[in-house]
Amino acid sequence: MSIECxxxxxxxxxxxxxHGAGGRLTEELLDSVxxxxxxxxxxxxxxxxxxxxxxxxxxxxxxxxxxxLFFPGGDIGSLSVHGTVNDLAMRGAWPLALSVSLxxxxxxxxxxxxxxxxxxxxxxQEVGVPVITGDTKVVGRGAADRLFINTTGVGRRQAPLCPxxxxxxxGDAVLLSGPIGLHGTTVLSTREGxxxxxxxxxxxxxxxxxxxxxxxxxxAVHVLRDPTRGGLAASLNEIARDSSVAVEIEExxxxxxxxxxxxxxxxxxxxLVVANExxxxxxxxxxxxEHALTAMxxxxxxxxxxxxxxxxxxxxxxxxxxxxxxxxxxxxxxPLGEQLPRIC
Amino acid sequence: MRYLDEYRDPLLARQLLDELRRTAxxxxxxxxxxxxxxxxxxxxxxxxxxxxxxxxxxxPGCPVCVTPLETLDRAMAVAARPGVIFTSxxxxxxxPGTDTDLLxxxxxxxxxxxxxxxxxxxxxxxxxPDREVVFLAVGFxxxxxxxxxxxxxxxxxxxxxxxxxxxxxxxxxxxxxxxDDPDCEVQAFLAAGHVCAVMGWREYEPIAARYQVPxxxxxxxxxxxxxxxxxxxxxxxxxxxxxxxxxxxxxRRAGNTAAQEAVRTVFRVADRAWRGIGALPDSGLExxxxxxxxxxxxxxxxxxxxxxxxPECIAGAILTGAKVxxxxxxxxxxxxxxxxxxxxxxxxxxxxxxxxxxGRVAASVRxxx
Numbered sequence: 001m002s003i004e005c006x007x008x009x010x011x012x013x014x015x016x017x018x019h020g021a022g023g024r025l026t027e028e029l030l031d032s033v034x035x036x037x038x039x040x041x042x043x044x045x046x047x048x049x050x051x052x053x054x055x056x057x058x059x060x061x062x063x064x065x066x067x068x069l070f071f072p073g074g075d076i077g078s079l080s081v082h083g084t085v086n087d088l089a090m091r092g093a094w095p096l097a098l099s100v101s102l103x104x105x106x107x108x109x110x111x112x113x114x115x116x117x118x119x120x121x122x123x124x125q126e127v128g129v130p131v132i133t134g135d136t137k138v139v140g141r142g143a144a145d146r147l148f149i150n151t152t153g154v155g156r157r158q159a160p161l162c163p164x165x166x167x168x169x170x171g172d173a174v175l176l177s178g179p180i181g182l183h184g185t186t187v188l189s190t191r192e193g194x195x196x197x198x199x200x201x202x203x204x205x206x207x208x209x210x211x212x213x214x215x216x217x218x219x220a221v222h223v224l225r226d227p228t229r230g231g232l233a234a235s236l237n238e239i240a241r242d243s244s245v246a247v248e249i250e251e252x253x254x255x256x257x258x259x260x261x262x263x264x265x266x267x268x269x270x271x272l273v274v275a276n277e278x279x280x281x282x283x284x285x286x287x288x289x290e291h292a293l294t295a296m297x298x299x300x301x302x303x304x305x306x307x308x309x310x311x312x313x314x315x316x317x318x319x320x321x322x323x324x325x326x327x328x329x330x331x332x333x334x335p336l337g338e339q340l341p342r343i344c
Numbered sequence: 345m346r347y348l349d350e351y352r353d354p355l356l357a358r359q360l361l362d363e364l365r366r367t368a369x370x371x372x373x374x375x376x377x378x379x380x381x382x383x384x385x386x387x388x389x390x391x392x393x394x395x396x397x398x399x400x401x402x403x404p405g406c407p408v409c410v411t412p413l414e415t416l417d418r419a420m421a422v423a424a425r426p427g428v429i430f431t432s433x434x435x436x437x438x439x440p441g442t443d444t445d446l447l448x449x450x451x452x453x454x455x456x457x458x459x460x461x462x463x464x465x466x467x468x469x470x471x472x473p474d475r476e477v478v479f480l481a482v483g484f485x486x487x488x489x490x491x492x493x494x495x496x497x498x499x500x501x502x503x504x505x506x507x508x509x510x511x512x513x514x515x516x517x518x519x520x521x522x523x524d525d526p527d528c529e530v531q532a533f534l535a536a537g538h539v540c541a542v543m544g545w546r547e548y549e550p551i552a553a554r555y556q557v558p559x560x561x562x563x564x565x566x567x568x569x570x571x572x573x574x575x576x577x578x579x580x581x582x583x584x585x586x587x588x589x590x591x592x593x594x595x596r597r598a599g600n601t602a603a604q605e606a607v608r609t610v611f612r613v614a615d616r617a618w619r620g621i622g623a624l625p626d627s628g629l630e631x632x633x634x635x636x637x638x639x640x641x642x643x644x645x646x647x648x649x650x651x652x653x654x655p656e657c658i659a660g661a662i663l664t665g666a667k668v669x670x671x672x673x674x675x676x677x678x679x680x681x682x683x684x685x686x687x688x689x690x691x692x693x694x695x696x697x698x699x700x701x702x703g704r705v706a707a708s709v710r711x712x713x
Contacts, residue, residue: 014451024682192460252354267460268435319703326357326566328389331703336681 022229023273023335044166044242047087047225048155056159057096060087061152069116069147071190073182073201074277076149077120082206082277083228084153085127089208090224090280092163092215093155095129101150102136108146116147127206129153158211160218163282167222168243170313173289175282177210177296178203178304180232181260184274189263200259203278210280210302213295221292223283230335231273235281236320237334243283246315249332250323253308272322273335283311351565360570361393368577371397373529375522375665376572377515378484378536379406379694380564386698388566394573401529401665402698404518404621405536407483408435408691409663412617413651415511416441419480421646422509423454429472431465432480434458439690442651462494462508469498469506478640481508486538488512488629489603492610495631495638507640510630513616515539516547517627522664523555530665532576534562534569537591542607544599548587556585563591610635619687620660657686662695669696670706 018025030045041049048060064080074082085095100120104113124131182203189196207226214221223243227235232254240247256264256271264271278301284292289307296302315321320332376382382402385391391400404410420441423430430446437446437458450456455475459465462479469477481491491508498506515536522528535548540561552559558579562572572590579586589595607629616628631639641647653659656674661667669675669688679685681697688694 014448016447016451018447194460321703324388325352325354326361326388326390326393326570327354328393330387330389331701333701333703 022234025336046165047090048093056157058088058091058093058155058157060084061150062087063148063150065148066187067145068191069112071187071202073186074204075116075119076147077116078123079204079277080149080151081120081123081127082204084151085129086207086226088153088155089211090226092161092211093157094208095127095153095155097132097154098124098129099152100131100134103144103148104138105144105146106138106141127208158215161215161221162219163221163224165223165225165239165242168239168245168283168311169222170245170311171286172222172283172311173286173307174247174249174309175284175289175292176279176306176308177302178279179255179257180276180279181256181264181271181274183277185260185263196259196263200257203276205278205301207280207301209299210296213299214292217284217288217292220285220288221282224280226280227276229275231275233272233332234335236332239283240320241318244317245311246317246319247309248312248321248323249309251325253306255304255306272332351567353567357566357570360567360574364574364577365395367574367581368395368398369581372531372577372580373399373401374532374534374573374576375401375403375530376534377403377405381534381562381569382695383698384564384566384569386702390566390569402695403665404663405484405515406691406694408439409687409694410513410618411482411511412619413442413653414649417649417651418641418646419509420444420446420449422478422640422644423449423456425644427475429455429457429468429475429477431457431459431468431477435691436480436482439687440684462491463497466494466498466506469503470501473505475505477506479508481510481512484513484515484539485543488607488611489542492606495610495635496606498638507638507643509640512629513618514627516551517624519551521624523557527666532558532580534572534576535559537561537563537594540595540599542600542603544597545587545589546597552585552587558585559587561589561591561595620663654685659686659688662688669699670704676700676705
């Protein structure tokens with residue numbers, strides 16, 4: 001078998017929607033265009049970065065371009081708070097402050113902007129994080145799609161938590177805090193009028209309290225990740241790659257709500273690659289797995305927390321395997337590119 | 345979940361596998377016709393749990409895979425025109441034509457939209473009377489009725505800006521073409537349950553009798569497939585060759601006669617080229633003369649295209665089951681879902697993509713660290 005580099009036949013010179021979908025194409029774009037320009041960072045790419053010289057402080061930024069602006073279970077305003085708060089939380093941090101930047105398309109009804117901002121403010125208040133700075137730009141009709149929001153957050157690490165995508169170890173228990181697939185299928189169903197939106201809602205919510213509940217376990221919490229774009233499949237692949245370990249999960253243990261399963265069946269999607277905005281994956285020391293589950297289940301965000309798999313010592317590093325319902329094994333690959341555009 | 349969970353029960357699956365191991369005495373070769381079935385088999389790893397020597401041959405029933413390159417190039421040519429809204433099911437967007445694909449065209453400014461039903465395209469046409477709305481009508485007997493209904497609806501609305509680029513194909517001619525091939529290894533078929541939900545199974549009875557081959561109409565869930573395989577093996581073991589129905593919750597012998605009527609009204613049977621297989625007589629559908637005004641190929645002059653297949657792609661051998669993806673030297677290296685050389689690597693129902701998604705590698709590669 002040849003080991004030559006793939007010879008691309010495709011047009012390469014323009015950005016495709018898939019480059020923003022959080023899968024393999026996004027990786028390629030970061031590796032080939034973004035990172036070479038800004039200089040390599042130390043260690044793996046994480047949801048949030050430790051501030052140089054101040055490892056107790058964590059920073060993260062995220063832009064929100066979801067369409068439609070309002071969907072069952074949330075809207076672009078609350079999502080833009082939850083998204084950044086959760087990215088901070090995945091490094092074990094409690095949010096200290098947020099910035100909010102708006103890019104508004106000319107013609108957006110003020111009533112909609114008011115509703116989004118009210119929701120954003122309420123979400124920040126519920127989290128308990130102040131919005132301390134921001135920016136507003138208006139662009140001409142067609143230069144943006146109604147409203148884009150960027151939020152940047154700074155948080156303080158909750159010692160002794162120090163989770164990182166590179167910290168998974170053989171034997172670790174893989175825990176999931178709740179059911180998967182709700183956000184992606186809700187947004188898609190609302191946008192396309194598929195009819196599932198009456199039975200499901202986005203899981204968009206802040207996860208910092210859930211992480212706080214895990215804080216007493218300290219260094220036994222090796223990895224935290226919220227499986228947003230690219231879903232559980234992308235998160236597990238990133239962790240397996242960054243930690244150089246093999247991960248195995250049990251298909252029957254992964255909670256997929258009925259409506260998500262139906263929508264995915266109808267649309268030919270895999271729930272494992274559908275985005276979430278309100279659950280997290282935790283890799284923890286196997287000795288503390290039960291404690292971690294009890295801690296998560298003690299608060300509302302984690303009542304449905306389950307163990308879905310483990311880090312195995314006999315698999316090739318970077319590989320994620322799924323034990324199927326009938327008992328066979330298959331590899332869970334990194335999703336490629338565009339599946340559900342603009343879900344966050 | 346009703347109609348879903350009970351067909352994915354791990355315990356019942358193991359019981360069916362045990363029963364299969366007790367029943368099969370020979371290394372039978374069974375073809376699942378439909379790409380949806382291939383997807384379930386490979387995703388669940390069912391084909392790897394079959395009794396020793398028994399093999400599933402993955403059939404030609406992936407509409408994305410068998411749509412000829414010429415149709416794809418026509419689609420790109422139409423989509424690139426100013427004023428056109430080009431609509432398609434999502435799967436077709438990444439299929440490479442000779443030079444490009446619909447996603448890349450969209451990134452360059454073409455108005456290409458994913459729809460979930462052809463009726464959505466009709467609604468677009470009604471909402472944009474100043475634009476030409478074209479729907480890429482591909483697929484087997486399963487998708488033909490909805491496409492026929494879209495044309496009938498557009499005709500009722502008096503829309504003059506809606507058309508279909510048609511490349512419909514039919515299952516029975518492909519099965520007989522495979523069986524006529526002297527190298528054909530297929531000893532039994534799992535017929536595609538959704539095709540049969542529309543067409544019924546009467547047209548398969550003469551095939552079973554003439555070629556003395558068991559045909560089991562089969563569904564798409566893990567237990568459907570296991571039961572379908574078991575029914576086929578029982579026939580093979582007892583020397584029977586009948587058409588049996590595993591997918592009783594969806595399929596009747598006569599099929600859906602109202603859907604068939606809509607198809608007969610709007611389409612007529614025609615010769616059709618299959619990607620990787622070649623031209624087969626009476627193996628597809630085209631718009632009937634009364635509805636020719638809805639034919640995008642006539643409305644837009646897209647003749648004179650000379651598509652060239654990638655010489656390295658063995659899609660034909662894959663689609664006929666003569667080879668498996670891991671036999672192909674380009675599989676996983678020069679041909680990946682990111683850079684597909686041919687259609688079976690593009691659609692999630694394509695055999696190569698199903699293998700790739702399940703992380704399968706050639707035996708020679710697997711043994712090296």
